[in-house]
Amino acid sequence: MKKITLLGSIIVLLLFSCVANAQDRRPFHIIPLVPVAGQDVKFTYDNSLTTLADEETVYGTVYYWENLRWRAEDLKLVKNDTAWEATCRVPENCALVSCKFYAGDKKDTGGRSTYTTMTFNKNRQNLPTAYMAWGMLRNKTLESLPGYCEEDAYIDDEVMRFWLNQQLLKDPGARKYVFYYAAKLLNKMMPGEKHEQMLGDVDFILNLPDADEETLLKALEARILKDYPNGILARDQEIWRIFRIMDADAKAPELDAFLKRFPTEKFQDIETETSSMYLGKIFQAVVYQPIIKKNDYSLLYKYIHDVPHLYLLTFYWHMVQVPLNTNQRTPEQVLPFAKAIYNEVMTRPQVGADRVYSEREWKDYLITRGKDMILKHAFVLDATGSSAEALELMEEIKGKYNFKSAEYNNQYVHLLEKNGYQSMVIPTIVASVREDAVTPEMLEILRKDYVKQHKNDKDFEAYVSSLKSQEKQQELQKHLQETMINKDIELFAMEDLDGKKVDLSKMKGKIIVLDFWATWCSPCKASLPGMQMAVNKYKNDPNVVFFFISTMETAADFKEQIRKFMKEHNYTLKVLCDNVNPKTKKQSAVYDTYSKAFKFSGIPHKMIIDGNGKLRWSINGYMGSPSALAEEMNLMIEMLKAE
Secondary structure, three states: OHHHHHHHHHHHHHHHHHHHHHHHOOOEEEEOOOOEOOOEEEEEEOHHHOOOOOOOOOEEEEEEEEOOEEEEEEEOOEEOOOOEEEEEEOOOOEEEEEEEEEEOOEEEOOOOOOEEEEOEOOOOOEOOOHHHHHHHOOOOOOOOOOOOOOHHHOOOHHHHHHHHHHHHHHOHHHHHHHHHHHHHHHHHHOOOOOOHHHHHHHHHHHOOOOOOHHHHHHHHHHHHHHHOOOOHHHHHHHHHHHHOOOOHHHHHHHHHHHHHHOOHHHHOOOOOHHHHHHHHHHHHHHOHHHHHHHOOOHHHHHHOOOOOOOHHHHHHHHHHHHHHHOOOOOHHHHHHHHHHHHHHHHHOOOOHHHHHOOHHHHHHHHHHHOHHHHHHHHHHHHHOOOHHHHHHHHHHHHHHHOOOOHHHHHHHHHHHHHOOOHHHHHHHHHHHHHOOOOOHHHHHHHHHHHHHHHOOOOOHHHHHHHHOOHHHHHHHHHHHHHHOOOEEOOOOEEEEOOOOEEEHHHOOOOEEEEEEEOOOOHHHHHHHHHHHHHHHHOOOOOOEEEEEEEOOOOOOOHHHHHHHHHHHOOOOOOEEEOOOOOOOOOOOHHHHHHHHHHOOOOOOEEEEEOOOOEEEEEEEOOOOOHHHHHHHHHHHHHHHHHO
């Protein structure tokens, strides 16, 4: 017996040695192997054995499953000789611990097995809901941590059902927690069927035997509303009722009563389909619509802490960006509420599903989602005397734009100059040219620098062209070729700003570029610098003409407004006025004809007609880069000239 015991001990030791050696070759370790809730654990991660092998700096996030939801924390990783290490205290009520490691856009969650372990109490027993959580982490139907698992780690619904059963076997008292997830899973696996286990649980909870689905739903609703008159279901019903009130003024007192009955702080961790779809729209109707009409911004400050987080970005757009873009407000006028909205967006704590973000990830998420707001906020700060603070914001979002936004690049160059970082200006412009995202102002700065070095600008255009990716140029040309059309088009006569008649039908043999725009259209006006660049290139070419057709103007003095606008921006654009539609009495006859014939809507809209009077290109909208727009125009015109 002793020999057997000795032999057994040797085998155990050998097995342990093999396991230990095998573990040593794995990228992730947790010490102790049996972590205890409320005590410290040590994580070790060797990125040389993973997809992050080439990364010099690795970040990590630890997720704790506690009280039926995940909570995230940044791992404070420290690099030793061979691996990254971090020590954390497992929360008292934590049943499951999982780790993620990442660098930039690359992440490692452990592949099929994941970097996950159950925790135990001091008696070496699993904590409540551990088995359920372990299954839900890897199941798409009940996915508890969205986007965490790699594809090969997911388990099917049948295996998930096994883990729910395991939870009930280990802890029969968990029935009230398991019920909801089991019902959801069974409905997914066998939709429309009556599931005896599910109905048994319903009977257990509601004492309603043999109820059909409709009766069961009504009974559930009635019981929930009776027991929780100010709960989640009652809240959803009120949201839906208030949303359907058409009069914004009538909504306001209803919203006030709603917030009193259902305080935001009580439901900050609760998000339903109804609340996510309609609550923000109620605030829109009550807050910014009256603000636009009555110029009363007190409503913003009254409700700002209650507005759903992501809707605040919409608030910033309507209350700051639109008024600035349309010259309805000055930067000084919008500054107070711009600051209020910006601060609320960037400082609001994580709630609900957002708790799965670590502190670092949450900040990155806010910057990613709010980069356009931050860009405009930097503009407001700069325009109101805070250029240093504005530059700090631009640095925060620099990586999100990566020189691919002409608006960002132009503002960044401006702030670099203003704050004395002259040495960074030219490299920034060069990087922007490579992405074909520059403005005329930036090109002028680059031209001056080129002349300073070369004493003239003779080869400047060739220099700029050399900076651009030839591969991208070829891809663009191929794309434009694929979008070319060949359709008959009726050509009209219109008047210019001075009342002189211009007949397009008499310009056969010329390439005609038409740009439909309006003084009230922000994207239209934003695209004009790029169009001016194209006009400049062909200003001495008698066979290429540009006409900017002012359409759908409503102001009586729109011609004077156009003259003023062109003068302020030093544009040399030939403007024609759209004819009046005899049926609608609106100044949109040519636009109406073309939009109907060629099936487009909205402005700006650009069209190119070849020398034979055929429509060859028709494009709607503006993507944001003056240089890219000019490049498109240039390539398209040259292709038509080469035919």
